[in-house]
Amino acid sequence: MRKRQFGRTGWSVSEIGFGTWPIGSAWGPVRDAESLDALRVSLDEGVDFLDTADVYGDHTSERLIAGVLKERKKQGKSIPVVATKIGRRLPKQDAALFTYANLAPFVEDSLKALDVDALDLVQLHCPPIETYYRPEVFEAMGRLQREGKMRFHGVSVEKVEEGLKALEYPGVVSVQIIYNMFRQRPDDLFLEQARKRQVAVIARVPLASGLLAGKFRADSKFDASDHRQFNRHGEAFDVGETFAGVPYETGLDAVEKIRPLVPQGATMAQFTLRWILMNDAISVVIPGAKNAEQARANLGTAALAPLSPETMARIRSIYETSIKPSVHQRW
Numbered sequence: 130m131r132k133r134q135f136g137r138t139g140w141s142v143s144e145i146g147f148g149t150w151p152i153g154s155a156w157g158p159v160r161d162a163e164s165l166d167a168l169r170v171s172l173d174e175g176v177d178f179l180d181t182a183d184v185y186g187d188h189t190s191e192r193l194i195a196g197v198l199k200e201r202k203k204q205g206k207s208i209p210v211v212a213t214k215i216g217r218r219l220p221k222q223d224a225a226l227f228t229y230a231n232l233a234p235f236v237e238d239s240l241k242a243l244d245v246d247a248l249d250l251v252q253l254h255c256p257p258i259e260t261y262y263r264p265e266v267f268e269a270m271g272r273l274q275r276e277g278k279m280r281f282h283g284v285s286v287e288k289v290e291e292g293l294k295a296l297e298y299p300g301v302v303s304v305q306i307i308y309n310m311f312r313q314r315p316d317d318l319f320l321e322q323a324r325k326r327q328v329a330v331i332a333r334v335p336l337a338s339g340l341l342a343g344k345f346r347a348d349s350k351f352d353a354s355d356h357r358q359f360n361r362h363g364e365a366f367d368v369g370e371t372f373a374g375v376p377y378e379t380g381l382d383a384v385e386k387i388r389p390l391v392p393q394g395a396t397m398a399q400f401t402l403r404w405i406l407m408n409d410a411i412s413v414v415i416p417g418a419k420n421a422e423q424a425r426a427n428l429g430t431a432a433l434a435p436l437s438p439e440t441m442a443r444i445r446s447i448y449e450t451s452i453k454p455s456v457h458q459r460w
């Protein structure tokens with residue numbers, strides 16, 4: 130597993146991490162035993178960066194992580210960096226509520242759920258855009274960091290503009306953003322700026338919620354408790370988090386244009402993840418996985434050769450014609 134520098138933190142982390150939203154909530158029924166296996170396999174095979182959040186099933190994924198870390202400590206195995214997120218539990222997503230007094234209890238709750246003395250990285254969880262114009266919010270995170278509750282803080286953003294604003298705060302060490310073949314706008318300016326400022330970039334929703342794994346069809350069914358069913362039009366949260374905001378049928382058409390480019394011996398999911406890692410401003414990509422098989426398959430990406438300039442140009446051209454009109458200016 131190759132490692133990359135994680136911004137200015139001094140950490141060097143596996144370029145493939147693990148996103149734990151699917152094992153926490155909102156992705157249909159999952160079994161904890163399978164989720165734990167997915168985590169164990171990933172960590173045993175060299176993943177050392179996990180992304181979670183307090184709201185992934187009311188600390189469910191944080192608790193699953195805590196269980197696996199406890200096992201690993203007993204076994205004398207290495208302990209990964211764990212990045213969590215706070216802010217979505219506020220009664221309203223209102224920038225005025227992102228105060229020290231309101232955020233501090235969330236940090237305490239995550240410390241308990243993860244069963245650690247200090248959190249490695251705490252990200253504001255897609256706060257409203259006005260938050261980025263309130264330095265006091267970032268000062269509150271700095272204060273919690275100075276108190277020793279967290280080693281570093283960062284932000285998870287919806288829009289490129291929010292990412293650019295976040296880069297202006299010197300205490301922010303990482304920005305988490307959607308970046309995949311269906312979300313190429315970060316390439317235009319954001320990734321270059323993040324590299325310049327040595328801010329780590331966490332690439333999320335890399336498989337466009339599974340769409341870019343190339344396994345769905347027009348008649349694929351999703352459970353009522355799966356956001357790919359209940360949030361397809363942004364009914365519950367930002368629609369960009371579901372299929373990266375690409376209308377389902379549009380995404381399916383584009384997948385068929387991309388499929389012939391997948392090299393022999395690779396899966397479409399691996400090809401998709403490899404495309405993301407072509408940009409060296411990306412510190413870590415965090416595919417979600419619900420079981421050991423998916424986790425293992427995603428780790429297979431590490432063995433793929435870099436994509437050729439011709440393939441990269443072809444993917445850009447498919448994006449320009451098939452995807453850009455529906456997403457580019459929205460995020």
Ligand SMILES: NC(=O)c1ccc[n+]([C@@H]2O[C@H](COP(=O)([O-])OP(=O)(O)OC[C@H]3O[C@@H](n4cnc5c(N)ncnc54)[C@H](OP(=O)(O)O)[C@@H]3O)[C@@H](O)[C@H]2O)c1
Pocket residue numbers: 147148149150151156180181214254255285286305332333334335336337338339340342344370398415416417418419422423424426427
């Ligand atoms: N606001 C935020 O900050 C925010 C928002 C979204 C995500 N995130 C973070 O980013 C992480 C990644 O994004 P995501 O989980 O939303 O989406 P994703 O990584 O694009 O897709 C994950 C889903 O794809 C399917 N899958 C995974 N590996 C596969 C494989 N090898 N072959 C076929 N299907 C596969 C699985 O679902 P099925 O098997 O059910 O199809 C899995 O749950 C999250 O887990 C979370 O940590 C953060």
